[in-house]
Amino acid sequence: MKxxxxxxxxxxxxxxxxxxxxxxxxxxxxxxLDVTVGQIARRAGMSTALAHYYFESKDAIFxxxxxxxxxxxxxxxxxxxxxxxxxxxxxxAIVEASLGRDxxxxxxxxxxxxxxxxxxxxxxxxxxxxxxxRRLHSNLVYGLRFLVDPxxxxxxxxxxxxxxxxxxxxxxxxxxxxSRPQARALVNNYIDLNIARYSxxxxx
Amino acid sequence: MKxxxxxxxxxxxxxxxxxxxxxxxxxxxxxxLDVTVGQIARRAGMSTALAHYYFESKDAIFxxxxxxxxxxxxxxxxxxxxxxxxxxxxxxAIVEASLGRDxxxxxxxxxxxxxxxxxxxxxxxxxxxxxxxRRLHSNLVYGLRFLVDPxxxxxxxxxxxxxxxxxxxxxxxxxxxxSRPQARALVNNYIDLNIARYSxxxxx
Amino acid sequence: MKxxxxxxxxxxxxxxxxxxxxxxxxxxxxxxLDVTVGQIARRAGMSTALAHYYFESKDAIFxxxxxxxxxxxxxxxxxxxxxxxxxxxxxxAIVEASLGRDxxxxxxxxxxxxxxxxxxxxxxxxxxxxxxxRRLHSNLVYGLRFLVDPxxxxxxxxxxxxxxxxxxxxxxxxxxxxSRPQARALVNNYIDLNIARYSxxxxx
Amino acid sequence: MKxxxxxxxxxxxxxxxxxxxxxxxxxxxxxxLDVTVGQIARRAGMSTALAHYYFESKDAIFxxxxxxxxxxxxxxxxxxxxxxxxxxxxxxAIVEASLGRDxxxxxxxxxxxxxxxxxxxxxxxxxxxxxxxRRLHSNLVYGLRFLVDPxxxxxxxxxxxxxxxxxxxxxxxxxxxxSRPQARALVNNYIDLNIARYSxxxxx
DNA sequence: AATGAATGAGTTTTCATTCAT
DNA sequence: GATGAATGAAAACTCATTCAT
Numbered sequence: 001m002k003x004x005x006x007x008x009x010x011x012x013x014x015x016x017x018x019x020x021x022x023x024x025x026x027x028x029x030x031x032x033l034d035v036t037v038g039q040i041a042r043r044a045g046m047s048t049a050l051a052h053y054y055f056e057s058k059d060a061i062f063x064x065x066x067x068x069x070x071x072x073x074x075x076x077x078x079x080x081x082x083x084x085x086x087x088x089x090x091x092x093a094i095v096e097a098s099l100g101r102d103x104x105x106x107x108x109x110x111x112x113x114x115x116x117x118x119x120x121x122x123x124x125x126x127x128x129x130x131x132x133x134r135r136l137h138s139n140l141v142y143g144l145r146f147l148v149d150p151x152x153x154x155x156x157x158x159x160x161x162x163x164x165x166x167x168x169x170x171x172x173x174x175x176x177x178x179s180r181p182q183a184r185a186l187v188n189n190y191i192d193l194n195i196a197r198y199s200x201x202x203x204x
Numbered sequence: 205m206k207x208x209x210x211x212x213x214x215x216x217x218x219x220x221x222x223x224x225x226x227x228x229x230x231x232x233x234x235x236x237l238d239v240t241v242g243q244i245a246r247r248a249g250m251s252t253a254l255a256h257y258y259f260e261s262k263d264a265i266f267x268x269x270x271x272x273x274x275x276x277x278x279x280x281x282x283x284x285x286x287x288x289x290x291x292x293x294x295x296x297a298i299v300e301a302s303l304g305r306d307x308x309x310x311x312x313x314x315x316x317x318x319x320x321x322x323x324x325x326x327x328x329x330x331x332x333x334x335x336x337x338r339r340l341h342s343n344l345v346y347g348l349r350f351l352v353d354p355x356x357x358x359x360x361x362x363x364x365x366x367x368x369x370x371x372x373x374x375x376x377x378x379x380x381x382x383s384r385p386q387a388r389a390l391v392n393n394y395i396d397l398n399i400a401r402y403s404x405x406x407x408x
Numbered sequence: 409m410k411x412x413x414x415x416x417x418x419x420x421x422x423x424x425x426x427x428x429x430x431x432x433x434x435x436x437x438x439x440x441l442d443v444t445v446g447q448i449a450r451r452a453g454m455s456t457a458l459a460h461y462y463f464e465s466k467d468a469i470f471x472x473x474x475x476x477x478x479x480x481x482x483x484x485x486x487x488x489x490x491x492x493x494x495x496x497x498x499x500x501a502i503v504e505a506s507l508g509r510d511x512x513x514x515x516x517x518x519x520x521x522x523x524x525x526x527x528x529x530x531x532x533x534x535x536x537x538x539x540x541x542r543r544l545h546s547n548l549v550y551g552l553r554f555l556v557d558p559x560x561x562x563x564x565x566x567x568x569x570x571x572x573x574x575x576x577x578x579x580x581x582x583x584x585x586x587s588r589p590q591a592r593a594l595v596n597n598y599i600d601l602n603i604a605r606y607s608x609x610x611x612x
Numbered sequence: 613m614k615x616x617x618x619x620x621x622x623x624x625x626x627x628x629x630x631x632x633x634x635x636x637x638x639x640x641x642x643x644x645l646d647v648t649v650g651q652i653a654r655r656a657g658m659s660t661a662l663a664h665y666y667f668e669s670k671d672a673i674f675x676x677x678x679x680x681x682x683x684x685x686x687x688x689x690x691x692x693x694x695x696x697x698x699x700x701x702x703x704x705a706i707v708e709a710s711l712g713r714d715x716x717x718x719x720x721x722x723x724x725x726x727x728x729x730x731x732x733x734x735x736x737x738x739x740x741x742x743x744x745x746r747r748l749h750s751n752l753v754y755g756l757r758f759l760v761d762p763x764x765x766x767x768x769x770x771x772x773x774x775x776x777x778x779x780x781x782x783x784x785x786x787x788x789x790x791s792r793p794q795a796r797a798l799v800n801n802y803i804d805l806n807i808a809r810y811s812x813x814x815x816x
Numbered sequence: 817a818a819t820g821a822a823t824g825a826g827t828t829t830t831c832a833t834t835c836a837t
Numbered sequence: 838g839a840t841g842a843a844t845g846a847a848a849a850c851t852c853a854t855t856c857a858t
Contacts, residue, residue, distance in 0.1 A: 010841090011841075011842065011843095012841090012842095015842090030325065031321065031324030031325045032237075032321065032322075032324075032325055033236075034237075036826085036827060036828085037827080037828065037829085038826095038827080038828090046843080046844090047843070047844050047845080048827095048828085048829085048844090049829085049830080049831085049843075049844055049845075049846095050842075050843055050844070052828080052829060052830080053841095053842075053843075053844095057828080057829080058827090058828065058829090110324060113320065113321050113324070113373075114321055116317065116373050116376045117235065117236065117317050117318060117321050117376065118236075119376045119377070120235035120236075120314060120317070120376050121234070121235045121236055126376070126377075126378065129376065129377060130377055130378075130380055133374070133377050133380055134380065137380075155386075155389075155390070155393075158382055158386070158390060159367065159390045159393070159394060161370070161374070162367050162370035162371050162374055162382065162390065163363065163366050163367045163370050164370065165369075165370040165373045165374055166365070166366035166367050166368065166369040166370025166371070166372075166373065167366045167370070168370075168373075169317075169320050169369045169370065169372075169373045170337070170365070170366055170369055171324075172320045172321065172323045172324050172330070172333065173323070173330075173333060173334055173337050174330065174334075176334055176337055176338065176341075178362055178366065182359075182362070185359075186359065186362060186363045186366065189359075189363070189398075190363060190394060190397075193394075193397040193398065193401055194393075194397065196401075197397060197400075215817070216817095219817095240851085240852065240853080241852075241853060241854085242852075242853090250818080250819090251818065251819050251820075252819090252852090252853080252854085253818070253819055253820075253821095253854090253855080253856090254817075254818055254819070256853080256854065256855080257817075257818075257819095261853080261854085262852095262853065262854090418820090419820075419821065419822095420820090420821095423821090438733065439729065439732030439733045440645075440729065440730075440732075440733055441644075442645075444847085444848060444849085445848080445849065445850085446847095446848075446849090454822080454823090455822070455823050455824080456823090456848095456849080456850085457822075457823055457824080457825095457850085457851080457852085458821075458822055458823070460849080460850060460851080461820095461821075461822075461823095465849080465850080466848090466849065466850090518732060521728065521729050521732070521781075522729055524725065524781050524784045525643065525644065525725050525726060525729050525784065526644075527784045527785070528643035528644075528722060528725070528783075528784050529642070529643045529644055534784070534785075534786065537784065537785060538785055538786075538788055541782070541785050541788055542788065545788075563794075563797075563798070563801075566790055566794070566798060567775065567798045567801070567802060569778070569782070570775050570778035570779050570782055570790065570798065571771065571774050571775045571778050572778065573777075573778040573781045573782055574773070574774035574775050574776065574777040574778025574779070574780075574781065575774050575778070576778075576781075577725075577728050577777045577778065577780075577781045578745070578773070578774055578777055580728045580729065580731045580732050580738070580741065581731070581738075581741060581742055581745050582738065582742075584742055584745055584746065584749075586770055586774065590767075590770070593767075594767065594770060594771045594774065597767075597771070597806075598771065598802060598805075601802075601805040601806065601809055602801075602805065604809075605805060605808075623838075624838095627838095648830080648831060648832080649831075649832060649833085650831075650832090658839080658840090659839065659840050659841075660831095660832085660833085660840090661833090661834080661835090661839070661840055661841075661842095662838075662839055662840070664832080664833065664834080665838075665839075669832080669833085670831095670832065670833090
């Protein structure tokens with residue numbers, strides 16, 4: 001069934017990727033989901049009609065962008081995790097990845113915030129976000145497992161995750177938000193204090 | 205050309221308040237700024253035209269709503285602060301107010317999130333939000349003043365504020381977000397640990 | 409609650425009527441439902457937005473037009489019926505009304521045909537058309553009641569109604585379709601022959 | 613630049629036939645000309661681009677489908693006509709063919725109606741339909757030739773043809789339309805009565 | 817003060833058609 | 838022959854905003 005000529009390399013993946021990137025850029029630029037398919041398509045270098053050819057609807061484009069951003073985060077975490085890390089190193093790696101330079105880029109932060117809000121409206125967006133949140137949570141708990149008991153691990157993970165998310169949202173405050181190094185210090189400090197307290201308690 | 209009826213006096217404040225409340229309700233319901241002036245006006249019991257009579261534009265309505273929500277928060281904080289509180293009690297009161305039942309109502313949380321996002325777009329919204337953030341920060345620092353040194357106070361305040369905001373944003377996760385008591389415990393625990401560490405360090 | 413000034417006479421009925429008439433005109437002109445809201449609105453002297461202000465959707469406009477055309481037909485029938493007509497006169501009056509000059513106007517015929525087709529797609533359009541068809545049928549049966557027995561009345565009514573509808577559809581053939589007088593003669597002849605046969609049979 | 617495979621011979625007629633059949637199916641299903649080239653092509657098992665390769669335009673596809681449906685009708689008539697039929701048998705055969713099981717299939721009836729409407733818009737469609745109408749008319753007149761005089765034959769043919777078309781259009785009424793046997797009876801009865809009247813008149 | 821009426825500008829989506837391969 | 842890719846044009850519908858009354 002194939003043509004005898006060079007197989008046309010699928011435009012589809014490239015076009016979809018271009019649209020996803022353009023979507024994140026435009027959302028980051030507008031700091032809002034109020035972005036038209038026209039804007040996205042133009043930035044991706046194609047007509048609106050073509051954008052609709054590759055995605056079923058505007059919502060589908062947004063969800064693809066969200067999936068992309070979450071999977072990029074997953075990739076960033078995995079890149080910093082190694083089997084021979086100590087539990088504490090593992091936690092630091094997660095914090096580092098969560099507040100990494102890529103994740104902290106203005107447009108990515110904007111996109112995350114916007115998607116958090118969207119998650120309240122779109123069930124599918126909510127589902128995606130919950131998956132991300134649970135993965136972060138279980139990553140943290142997994143690192144804490146050898147350092148504190150399970151209930152404590154759960155609590156500390158929740159606190160750390162909240163703090164990370166809070167740091168993101170505070171980016172909306174521009175200059176008043178903590179910088180990346182400050183952010184890392186805040187979260188690592190929080191984790192250290194909790195671990196230390198736990199050790200102190202159990203030494204009694 | 206005057207109306208034949210008695211000119212109603214003082215309608216303006218009532219009308220504006222009705223619109224502000226309606227705005228918050230609709231934003232909370234829609235979990236988004238994608239709310240039409242028509243919806244707001246209808247919920248406030250008036251025509252769209254009248255809404256535009258009392259507010260210059262849709263943006264102005266949103267800003268008024270944001271101002272209202274922030275000032276309500278300020279009122280909540282002041283209500284829990286007393287001159288004869290200990291510094292630590294003062295901190296707990298701020299946490300309590302920030303995570304109070306009123307602030308934690310679903311529609312209020314939604315509105316806050318939406319406004320946080322909006323702050324990235326609208327300079328005026330950003331300005332309002334910074335005012336709120338600085339007030340929260342200085343309230344916390346004021347409470348920490350007698351317990352830790354100024355740089356530490358600054359850091360702890362930033363951590364606590366981030367955690368509070370993070371708890372809010374995690375509300376987008378619905379069931380996976382910490383409950384109100386859990387939220388209070390997380391933040392108070394964070395503050396306690398930091399104070400304790402500081403005391404321990406300075407005792408050396 | 410009313411203003412002291414002259415009560416604004418409702419634009420609504422006038423606008424809706426204008427839209428309905430414009431719709432029939434445009435459908436008649438285009439000989440098809442492929443008519444845009446823009447065309448209809450322009451012919452009715454208003455913007456598309458206003459057309460959507462007065463009607464919920466394009467479909468609603470079409471249905472209103474259909475209702476109008478059917479009710480006009482009903483009015484035409486009632487105008488020709490008198491209590492003191494003989495049964496046969498009554499039948500002629502119905503035929504006359506069904507093939508009257510107004511109903512036979514090109515644009516009205518086009519509209520009827522288009523609505524007949526639409527009735528296969530839109531349940532509401534189908535409902536409207538069935539109401540019309542049953543009314544025509546029962547009008548004919550009512551006239552035939554004293555001339556033939558019930559089963560015969562039903563059959564003759566069906567034949568006459570089919571013939572009338574067929575004459576309409578043949579209008580699509582332009583010059584090859586029967587003229588109005590020919591049309592009347594065809595249907596009346598059909599009715600007469602059936603009544604005569606029935607009389608002959610029962611005289612045996 | 614030729615394809616590497618054996619050039620497939622005689623694909624064209626098969627492809628065109630597939631498209632024509634697919635068109636009729638889709639029109640019948642949608643009960644409307646609002647059918648996209650994409651739908652037609654997919655049902656015919658090919659790409660839209662290929663459909664445009666075989667037909668100049670969407671209109672050309674529709675016209676081909678119309679030609680097909682009309683020629684199928686012609687074939688159905690010819691299949692029931694025999695040289696040794698009596699004139700009356702000949703008329704019955706035409707009626708039988710016009711209301712035959714094949715012609716009465718839902719999707720064919722729908723297609724006919726849609727084409728009737730289309731005939732008002734497209735001159736070419738109108739031309740095709742007139743050809744069909746004249747053939748039906750002359751077939752009927754040819755059968756009536758020995759039974760009544762020419763003017764009477766013309767009138768009866770017009771009445772019968774109108775009734776047949778009317779029966780088709782009433783299909784839009786679904787349950788309220790005459791069934792196939794009822795339909796045949798109605799038309800044959802109409803013809804019989806007219807012939808009988810003529811005989812009676814000329815016997816005087 | 818209050819509102820129904822009115823609209824321009826914009827948004828998503830669809831589709832016939834063309835073109836490169 | 839055959840198709841995926843691409844687009845311009847158009848259509849329905851929405852909405853903030855204005856205006857006459």
